[in-house]
Structure formats: C-alpha cells, structure tokens
Amino acid sequence: MAKLLSLLIMFILFIFFFFFFTPTLSCPPECQKQALLQFASLANFTDDELKSWNSSSDGCLFPFVKCSSSNVVEIHLGAPSHWRRPWRVPTSTVLTPLFHIRTLTYLDLFFNEIQGELPRDGFANLSKLEYLDFSGNNFNGSLPSQLFQLRFLQILDLSGNSFHGNIPPEIGNMTKLSYLYFSGNNFFGEIPTSIVSLKELKTLDLSFNSLSLEIPIDFGNLSNIDDLDLSSNNLTGIIPSSIQKLPKLDKLNLVNNLLTGEFPSWSSGLAGKIPDWISTHKTLVHLDLSENQLEGMFPQGLAEMNFEYINLSDNRLTGSLPPQLFGFNLLVLSLSRNNFYGKLPSNISNATRLVALMLDGNNFSGKLPKFISNINLCLLDLSNNNFSSNTLPDFSSNVNLRIIDLSSNEFSDEISTNFSQTTSFLSLGKNKFSSFPRNLTHMSNLKYLGIHDNKITGELSNSICQISTLQILILRNNSLQGSIPDCIFNLTSLQILDLSINHLVGKIPTNLGNLTGMIETPGEIFSNLIW
Numbered sequence: 001m002a003k004l005l006s007l008l009i010m011f012i013l014f015i016f017f018f019f020f021f022t023p024t025l026s027c028p029p030e031c032q033k034q035a036l037l038q039f040a041s042l043a044n045f046t047d048d049e050l051k052s053w054n055s056s057s058d059g060c061l062f063p064f065v066k067c068s069s070s071n072v073v074e075i076h077l078g079a080p081s082h083w084r085r086p087w088r089v090p091t092s093t094v095l096t097p098l099f100h101i102r103t104l105t106y107l108d109l110f111f112n113e114i115q116g117e118l119p120r121d122g123f124a125n126l127s128k129l130e131y132l133d134f135s136g137n138n139f140n141g142s143l144p145s146q147l148f149q150l151r152f153l154q155i156l157d158l159s160g161n162s163f164h165g166n167i168p169p170e171i172g173n174m175t176k177l178s179y180l181y182f183s184g185n186n187f188f189g190e191i192p193t194s195i196v197s198l199k200e201l202k203t204l205d206l207s208f209n210s211l212s213l214e215i216p217i218d219f220g221n222l223s224n225i226d227d228l229d230l231s232s233n234n235l236t237g238i239i240p241s242s243i244q245k246l247p248k249l250d251k252l253n254l255v256n257n258l259l260t261g262e263f264p265s266w267s268s269g270l271a272g273k274i275p276d277w278i279s280t281h282k283t284l285v286h287l288d289l290s291e292n293q294l295e296g297m298f299p300q301g302l303a304e305m306n307f308e309y310i311n312l313s314d315n316r317l318t319g320s321l322p323p324q325l326f327g328f329n330l331l332v333l334s335l336s337r338n339n340f341y342g343k344l345p346s347n348i349s350n351a352t353r354l355v356a357l358m359l360d361g362n363n364f365s366g367k368l369p370k371f372i373s374n375i376n377l378c379l380l381d382l383s384n385n386n387f388s389s390n391t392l393p394d395f396s397s398n399v400n401l402r403i404i405d406l407s408s409n410e411f412s413d414e415i416s417t418n419f420s421q422t423t424s425f426l427s428l429g430k431n432k433f434s435s436f437p438r439n440l441t442h443m444s445n446l447k448y449l450g451i452h453d454n455k456i457t458g459e460l461s462n463s464i465c466q467i468s469t470l471q472i473l474i475l476r477n478n479s480l481q482g483s484i485p486d487c488i489f490n491l492t493s494l495q496i497l498d499l500s501i502n503h504l505v506g507k508i509p510t511n512l513g514n515l516t517g518m519i520e521t522p523g524e525i526f527s528n529l530i531w
C-alpha cells in the first residue's frame with residue numbers, strides 16, 4: 001500500500017514537473033543551441049565573434065549568450081557596443097527560432113536593422129522574459145497581442161521603429177513594467193486608461209508618435225513615475241490635474257501637442273503663466289517648457305528650487321532673472337528667445353557646475369560679469385541681446401568652453417581678451433569691435449571665427465595663418481585695409497573665406513584653388529560641437 005502510495009506521489013510529481021518545467025523539457029539545451037544557430041544563420045551578421053557560434057561548441061559558450069543551469073537565459077546582441085552590420089537586411093523571421101528558447105529572461109537586439117512585422121505567434125513562449133530591447137530597428141506593423149502576455153517584463157524598449165496601430169489596453173496586464181519606451185514610432189489612437197495600473201512604472205516615454213485624444217484622467221495613479229515624456233504627439237484636452245500629485249516626478253515633457261484648457265497652461269498654442277504648482281514639486285530637477293507661449297515673469301518659487309536642467313526657450317517670458325536661479329546644481333539653463341531683460345545676476349558664479357548657458361534672443365544688457373570665467377562652461381550663447389562692454393571678460397581659464405556666441409550685441413572697442421585653447425566656435429559678428437583679436441594664435445581648436453559686421457580697421461595680420469584648424473573665417477563688412485596675406489591659403493582646412501565689404505587692396509593670392517573640401521556651414525559646425 002505504501003509502495004502504491006509512493007508510486008502515486010511520484011506520478012503526481014512527474015505530472016507536476018512535466019507541466020511546470022515544460023519550457024526546458026520541450027527544448028533542452030541542444031535544441032536551444034540549434035535555435036541560436038538558426039537565428040545566427042538567418043541574421044547573417046558580419047560580426048567575427050558570431051562566427052564562433054558553430055555546431056561544434058557548446059551553446060552556453062557562444063559569445064553574447066548567458067546560461068543558467070545549462071539553459072540559455074540571456075542574449076546580448078545590441079549594437080553598437082558590438083557593431084554587427086548584417087550582410088543583408090534581416091527580416092523579423094530571424095526571431096522565430098528564438099521562440100523555442102523558453103528559458104529566456106533577457107533579449108537585446110537593439111539597433112540591428114531588422115525589418116518587418118513581429119511574428120503574431122511566439123512571444124507567449126517567452127513567458128519568463130524580463131528585459132526586451134528591440135529599439136532602433138526597422139520593425140513595422142502592429143504589436144502582436146502575445147507580447148502583452150509577458151507578465152514578468154520589467155523593461156520594454158520598442159523606440160525608434162515604425163510600429164503603428166493602437167497601444168492595446170492589455171498593456172495594463174504587464175504589471176511588473178518599470179521602463180516603457182515607445183517613442184519614435186507611428187502609434188496612434190488614445191493612450192489606454194489601463195496604463196495607469198502599471199504601478200511599478202518609473203519611465204514612460206511615448207514621445208514622437210501620433211497619439212491623440214486626452215491624457216487619461218487618472219495619470220496621477222502612476223505613483224512611481226519619475227520620467228514622463230508624452231511630447232510630440234497630437235494629444236488634446238487639458239493636462240490632468242492628477243499629474244500634480246505624482247510624488248516622484250522629476251522629468252516632465254509634454255511639449256508639441258495640441259493641449260488646451262485653463263490649467264495648467266504649459267503646452268503649445270497656449271498663453272498663460274508658468275503654473276505655480278510646479279514649485280510644489282520639490283523633487284523636480286528637470287524642467288522643459290520650451291516652445292510654448294508662456295508669458296509673465298519667472299516665478300520666484302521656481303527659482304528657489306534646485307533644478308539641474310531648465311529649458312524655457314521659445315516662450316514670451318519677461319522680467320529680470322532672479323538671482324536664486326543660479327543654484328549649485330544647475331547644469332543647463334536655456335532661456336533662448338524670450339523677452340527677459342536686465343543685467344546678469346552677479347551670483348551667476350555660484351552656479352559652478354553650469355555647462356550650458358543659452359540666453360540668446362532676449363533683451364539682456366549691461367557688462368558681462370567678470371566671474372563668468374570662473375564657471376565650468378562648455379557653451380555660452382549670449383547672441384542677440386544688448387550686452388555692452390569695453391572689455392570682454394578673460395575666457396582663458398574656461399578650459400571646457402568650446403562654443404562662444406556673442407554676436408549681435410553692443411560690444412565695442414578692442415577684442416583684447418583671451419580665449420581658451422579649447423574654443424572651436426567663436427562668433428563676435430554684428431557688434432562694434434574696432435580691432436582684430438590680438439591673441440588668437442594659441443587657439444589650436446578654432447574652426448569657426450566670425451567677426452563680420454563690426455568696425456575693425458587695420459591690416460589683416462599674418463598671425464591668422466597660425467590657426468591651422470580654421471574652417472570658416474568671416475570678416476565681411478569691416479574696414480580692413482592692406483592686402484590679403486598670402487599665407488591665408490596655407491590654412492589647409494579653410495573652406496569658407498568671406499572678406500567682402502572691406503577696404504582690402506592688391507591681388508588675390510594665386511593658390512585660391514586650394515579652398516576645397518567638405519563644406520560645414522556654421523550651423524553644422526555649431527551643432528556638431530554642442531554635445
């Protein structure tokens with residue numbers, strides 16, 4: 001009897017294991033290896049290391065594969081860490097062999113040029129998946145419903161493909177999701193209300209799609225969210241006030257939608273003040289309200305917060321800058337193209353970590369504070385203001401300063417200042433400078449020098465020829481005299497030279513034909529240098 005009982009127990013155990021461990025049983029390690037080989041053959045990557053995915057070695061020893069108890073659990077084939085341009089563009093059928101590896105928890109195929117629709121059938125097999133990165137491929141079509149059965153998935157990145165269709169309500173079933181990236185696809189329709197049941201969600205990025213209708217009213221239920229990006233969609237209606245309640249939110253980007261309504265008024269096409277409630281979010285460190293029609297002054301409460309990144313560019317904000325704005329944590333301040341005015345607050349030097357200061361296109365005036373040189377800036381854009389000064393501050397200690405744009409201001413007198421050796425873009429055009437900079441020869445990284453539309457007199461010095469990296473030199477519309485130094489054409493990188501509207505005389509140097517090469521416009525040089 002006892003024997004019979006133990007036999008029965010063994011039988012029950014067998015059934016139990018059969019049903020609960022079928023994933024491994026139905027595709028044991030050898031089968032998993034065959035699946036990997038089939039995948040590699042379909043994908044046909046050029047990568048040398050993938051050549052060692054061959055039948056004579058153990059699948060668990062294949063590069064980019066990780067096993068646990070002899071079962072394949074992780075596949076790390078995301079480029080560009082291992083750039084594996086395929087011999088021919090792989091289609092989404094490369095995925096089919098992988099659906100046999102039911103032990104997979106981690107699948108990274110980021111940036112591999114795979115194209116076509118995701119197989120309808122197969123994802124349900126990968127029920128242990130926790131990490132799935134298909135971003136930066138050319139997948140298209142709608143998402144298979146089986147994808148939404150992956151209830152252990154924590155990270156799902158499908159950004160930068162051509163997926164279209166609706167985001168189905170079943171997404172609310174993936175309750176372990178912490179990071180969801182769908183940006184840069186063609187998803188349309190509404191954001192499903194069920195998304196608010198993703199209680200673990202920390203990052204939600206649905207930017208650059210065609211999502212429409214209103215933001216679900218209960219968005220405030222996403223209590224763990226710290227990064228919310230719904231920008232560049234066609235969302236309408238008001239921004240739900242429940243967003244105000246999100247306790248951990250530190251990045252919020254809603255720009256470039258069709259949002260309307262009275263409160264809060266931070267979306268394109270809207271006039272209004274920066275809503276006061278933002279300053280109740282003490283944890284906010286990143287604020288991007290650019291490209292709206294916000295007006296009024298900079299709220300004092302906001303200035304007292306400890307932002308790292310502030311972008312209020314392209315609004316209609318006015319008033320002077322509150323000194324409290326320049327806190328120690330500030331890294332990026334962009335207030336471009338508003339109506340701010342007044343002097344730069346003297347405590348700007350307290351923002352010692354500031355790397356980018358963009359105040360272009362406002363009505364700031366007065367002298368540049370000397371202490372601007374104490375800041376660890378990479379980018380300084382003060383163009384299109386009314387700054388004036390007889391002596392510019394000494395920039396030579398700003399050893400990270402690569403871009404200086406002081407054009408279209410009221411600066412005058414000599415350019416006797418020192419610039420840092422790292423500076424590659426120096427724009428001083430449309431001012432009232434009267435002499436050519438004396439000390440440029442040590443600027444061994446300078447690519448763009450624009451001092452056009454000033455009042456510079458005297459001869460063009462030979463010393464300009466020592467800036468061998470120079471690509472663009474614009475001295476148009478000054479009062480330069482004398483002849484063009486022959487040596488200027490020893491500048492082998494020079495591609496654009498504009499000396500028009502001056503008083504230059506003499507012959508044009510004979511080796512003018514050497515001005516060839518790839519033309520990078522000032523805009524291109526500038527954007528190549530920014531980040």
Ligand SMILES: *[C@@H]1O[C@H](CO)[C@@H](O)[C@H](O)[C@H]1NC(C)=O
Nearest residue numbers: 040041042043044045087088
């Ligand atoms: C993979 O690409 C190489 C090089 O073009 C080619 O010789 C080989 O036949 C391809 N393999 C498959 C399975 O298509």
Ligand SMILES: *[C@@H]1O[C@H](CO)[C@@H](O)[C@H](O)[C@H]1NC(C)=O
Nearest residue numbers: 051052053054055056057061
């Ligand atoms: C198979 O891969 C192993 C390394 O994993 C390598 O040593 C061996 O040469 C490869 N065999 C063939 C036939 O390419």
Ligand SMILES: *[C@@H]1O[C@H](CO)[C@@H](O)[C@H](O)[C@H]1NC(C)=O
Nearest residue numbers: 026027096099100121122125
């Ligand atoms: C799911 O896995 C089983 C067992 O490995 C396999 O027989 C089946 O073909 C897989 N389904 C798909 C769609 O690949």
Ligand SMILES: *[C@@H]1O[C@H](CO)[C@@H](O)[C@H](O)[C@H]1NC(C)=O
Nearest residue numbers: 115116117138139140141142
């Ligand atoms: C997806 O892309 C493939 C290959 O470019 C194309 O043949 C197919 O029609 C596309 N499918 C959809 C739904 O756009």
Ligand SMILES: *[C@@H]1O[C@H](CO)[C@@H](O)[C@H](O)[C@H]1NC(C)=O
Nearest residue numbers: 168169170171172173174194
């Ligand atoms: C999945 O989501 C749908 C739609 O939200 C719902 O009807 C269904 O009950 C959910 N399934 C499970 C297993 O939770």
Ligand SMILES: *[C@@H]1O[C@H](CO)[C@@H](O)[C@H](O)[C@H]1NC(C)=O
Nearest residue numbers: 188209210211212233234258
């Ligand atoms: C957004 O809406 C506008 C106006 O209704 C429409 O012209 C545009 O095509 C829509 N854009 C997208 C990406 O759906």
Ligand SMILES: *[C@@H]1O[C@H](CO)[C@@H](O)[C@H](O)[C@H]1NC(C)=O
Nearest residue numbers: 193194196197216218220221
């Ligand atoms: C959001 O939370 C509130 C309060 O807990 C609850 O009543 C509501 O049903 C939740 N909304 C959704 C869509 O889960």
Ligand SMILES: *[C@@H]1O[C@H](CO)[C@@H](O)[C@H](O)[C@H]1NC(C)=O
Nearest residue numbers: 290291311313332334356358
């Ligand atoms: C600020 O926002 C504008 C418009 O959205 C963008 O073009 C610019 O690059 C941003 N500036 C910084 C420093 O991020």
Ligand SMILES: *[C@@H]1O[C@H](CO)[C@@H](O)[C@H](O)[C@H]1NC(C)=O
Nearest residue numbers: 323324326327346347349350
């Ligand atoms: C600037 O920093 C100094 C020293 O850290 C501090 O004493 C001063 O109050 C700060 N100034 C302002 C205006 O915040």
Ligand SMILES: *[C@@H]1O[C@H](CO)[C@@H](O)[C@H](O)[C@H]1NC(C)=O
Nearest residue numbers: 396418419420421439440442
């Ligand atoms: C030129 O600039 C360098 C570096 O900033 C500096 O060391 C040098 O003293 C300057 N020379 C003159 C004449 O100002």
Ligand SMILES: *[C@@H]1O[C@H](CO)[C@@H](O)[C@H](O)[C@H]1NC(C)=O
Nearest residue numbers: 465485486487488489490491
């Ligand atoms: C151009 O450079 C060469 C070699 O560096 C030098 O010999 C020559 O004199 C220079 N030409 C001019 C016009 O300065």
Ligand SMILES: *[C@@H]1O[C@H](CO)[C@@H](O)[C@H](O)[C@H]1NC(C)=O
Nearest residue numbers: 489490510511512513514515
């Ligand atoms: C470029 O300049 C060098 C040295 O001045 C000269 O030998 C060469 O012929 C020039 N090339 C052209 C295309 O003018």
